[in-house]
Amino acid sequence: MEPSVCKNIRSRRHPDRRCPNPATNGDYCGVHYKFPRPFQTQSQIGLRKSSESNDIVIPVDPVEPTRRIQRWWALYRGLRGFNRQGPARWLRTASTNSADFYSMEEITDISGSYVFSFADTDKIVYAFDIRSFATLLEKAGKEPPQNPYNRQPIAARTVTKALAYIKWSRKHGIDTRWAPIEPTTPDQQFGLRVTDLFQKIDELSYYTNTAWFTGMSADDHRCFYVELHDIWFHRAELSNEMRNTIIPPPARPFRLLIREVVALKSLEILRKTNLDLIRMFVSAATDRSDRSLGAMYVLTAMTLVNQDCAAQYPWMFESATPGIYARYRLFNTPAPTANLMQLLMGGGGGNQIIPLALPPPALEQQLLGNLLALLNAPPENEGE
Incomplete structure (x- = not known):
């Protein structure tokens, strides 16, 4: 027994013709069984035949085109x-x-x-x-x-x-800019400045943490300033031309003398001083490589005041150790005032005696000279 003919229309182009293929999948052929469109005449759906021609009515789901x-x-x-x-x-x-x-x-x-x-x-x-x-x-x-x-x-x-x-x-009305953050307290303003500055260092291919700076004490800030000053003018062995490339004139990075920084007690002033100093090192130069070099000097000094920074950059810490400020810490240890005055008056163990009858300006100048001599003197165990 031959299979019946497919009950589908032949194609969308020829809806008035019936598919000539044999029905191999139920009432439809292998081409039309998935999406059938039955072939129907007007007489089959109960409509009056208006002519001798075979008028075809194709059922259309009004929702399907919309869904498609x-x-x-x-x-x-x-x-x-x-x-x-x-x-x-x-x-x-x-x-x-x-x-x-x-x-x-x-x-x-x-x-x-x-x-x-x-x-x-x-x-x-x-x-x-x-x-x-x-x-x-x-x-x-x-x-x-x-x-x-x-x-x-x-x-x-x-x-x-x-x-x-x-x-x-x-x-399309989508704002691609962050709303500006308006800090309300001095601490928030300070934190925002530190975050912005350390992001600049991160952009120079370094990894930093703002806690390295915000957690520094007044003594840490004094140490950072002194160590960075020593790296800039001595240990890095930079020429004047190289220093002017990293921080072009008329900018002056170290406006305070070492003795002025050592005498500073205000944490707020020390923070602002070092924050401005770091900004010069990481953003003053024109070339990225020079800014990156300035950031390296900043982080090298930072390793001497923060253990986490030293753990992050051990090679910087090793290159900067021992720091010059460690010698100044001698004056922060508990000691009788008489011994300290004797040390200052004697110029670090020498036989120099300063007459106390000197005028105050001359006496102050002599004491500062002895203090600087002590700071620059090699440690006692350095030669061992």
Whole structure:
């Protein structure tokens, strides 16, 4: 017994003809059984035949075309979002980093319109808040921006893609700039300045922690200033030309004399002095390599006052040890006042005697001279 003929229309182009193929899957052939469109005449559906011709009525679901348009639009929108915002737009778990580097917000909590991601040359996906990425591009300036997670340069194609998405976002009313933070207390203002400054050091391919600076005591600040001064003028053996390249004139990094810093007791003044000093070292030079060199000197001095910094950069700590300020700590140890005065009056163990009948300015000058001689004298066990 031969199989019956397929009950489907032949094709969309020929709806007035019946499919000639045999029905191998129920009432339909192998071509039409998945999406059947039955072939019907007017007489079959109970309509009066208006002519001798075979008038065909094709049943149409009025909702199906709308659904089809919606499905295609959703697919198109998803592909456009993937092209604009990267693979983490729809799949946040694809991101290697779990939080944004700037806001520290979880990637899964960032609103969809603010997500931007890319895959590097190793096919590793990194996700950002577009406001943070815009800040990264802005701070990079003319220099190639670096990925904050691996310190590798971000590809020019990715930068172009990000700039295009930033432009598209602003056109559609999405603000790509972080709202300015208005600190209300002096401590908040100080913390914001420290964070901004240490981010500049991070952009120079170093790793830092603001706690290294905020946790410094007054004595630590004095030590930092003295050690950085010694590195700048002596231990680094920099020529005047090199110093002027790292910090171009008319900027003057060390405005206070060593004896003035040693005498300072105000933590607030010491903080401001060292904060301005670090800013000169890491941002005054024109070339990135010179700014990076200045940041290295800053971190080298920092290793002598902070153990965590020394653990992070042991080679810097070894190159700076022993520090010159360690000799000054002799005067911070509990000792009878008479012994200290005898040490000062004798110029560090010598036989020089200063008459107390000298005028106060001359006496003060002589005492300061002996103090500096003590600071610059080698430790007793240095030759052992």
